[in-house]
Amino acid sequence: MSMKASTRQVDGITIVDLSGRITLGEGSVVLRDTIKDLLSKGQKKILLNLGDVSYIDSSGIGELVSAFTSVRNQGGELKLLNLTKKVHDLLQITKLYTVFDVKDDEAAAIAAFSR
Amino acid sequence: MTAPQRVSYRMESTLDSVNKAEEMADKVAAQAGIDEDTRSGVSMAVREAMINAVLHGNNYDPAKRVNLTLEQNGKELIVTITDEGRGFVPEEVPDPLAPENLLKESGRGIFLMRAFMDEVRFRKLNPGTEIILIKRLQSSDLGRQEAST
Numbered sequence: 295m296s297m298k299a300s301t302r303q304v305d306g307i308t309i310v311d312l313s314g315r316i317t318l319g320e321g322s323v324v325l326r327d328t329i330k331d332l333l334s335k336g337q338k339k340i341l342l343n344l345g346d347v348s349y350i351d352s353s354g355i356g357e358l359v360s361a362f363t364s365v366r367n368q369g370g371e372l373k374l375l376n377l378t379k380k381v382h383d384l385l386q387i388t389k390l391y392t393v394f395d396v397k398d399d400e401a402a403a404i405a406a407f408s409r
Numbered sequence: 410m411t412a413p414q415r416v417s418y419r420m421e422s423t424l425d426s427v428n429k430a431e432e433m434a435d436k437v438a439a440q441a442g443i444d445e446d447t448r449s450g451v452s453m454a455v456r457e458a459m460i461n462a463v464l465h466g467n468n469y470d471p472a473k474r475v476n477l478t479l480e481q482n483g484k485e486l487i488v489t490i491t492d493e494g495r496g497f498v499p500e501e502v503p504d505p506l507a508p509e510n511l512l513k514e515s516g517r518g519i520f521l522m523r524a525f526m527d528e529v530r531f532r533k534l535n536p537g538t539e540i541i542l543i544k545r546l547q548s549s550d551l552g553r554q555e556a557s558t
Contacts, residue, residue, distance in 0.1 A: 351456055
C-alpha cells in the first residue's frame, strides 16, 4: 500500500493526515514533497497525523527527522499526532520519541502550538 | 512441527525486490509459527538488510543481483542476504542513538536489524557483503506450528 497525504487547516495549524506506509521510495517522497510545499507557502506550524500510518522503515524515520529539522530551521513547529503502537515503539527504540513532540489528541495538539 | 524449509531467490537490485523480500519473510516467519508482533520486527529487519544490499551495496545497479535465502529448521529462522557491492565495515557505522546522531536522516538500518533479531552477522565477500539474520523460535512458536498443521 502506498502513502497518501492530505492537508487541512485548523486555527492556523496545518494538519497533514497521512495514511499507508512511510518507507523508502514513494512513501518517503510524498512526505518530503508535502513538507517542502507547506514550507514554501509559509505554513510552518505543522501537525502530522500518523493515525493511519501502518508502517515506517528506517527511510521513513529519516524522513520524519528531516521534516522536523526543516520546519524547525525555518522557525516553525512540527508535532506528531496519533501514533500507532508499531510507530510508537519504533520511535521509542530509536530514542526519537522524546525528540518529537507527540500528542494523542488533536484539539490538545493544536492548543500546544505557540501563538 | 512443520518440516524444515529453505527457499532461495536471486533478485534484481530494485525497490520491488525489497518489498517482495519483506513479504516473503513475513510468510516464512508465519509458517514457522512466529507471532504477529515479532513477525513484524523480523520482516522489518529483512527489509532493512535488503535496503542495505540493494541501495548501499549494489547502488540499484541493474547488472548486480541480490541473493536472498529464507530458512527455518525448527529451531531458528535464518535469513541470508548477499549483494555484489563494494562492502563496508559494520563497526564503522556510527551509533544512531548517540546524541550527536539522533537527528541524522540515515544510519538506523543495522540498528533496527539488531533490535529485532537475536543475531546479526556480517561477512565480507569478494565482492560484496553477506548479512545473516537469525531469529530463534520460542516454544510458543513451535506450538503455533503444530496448531496450524
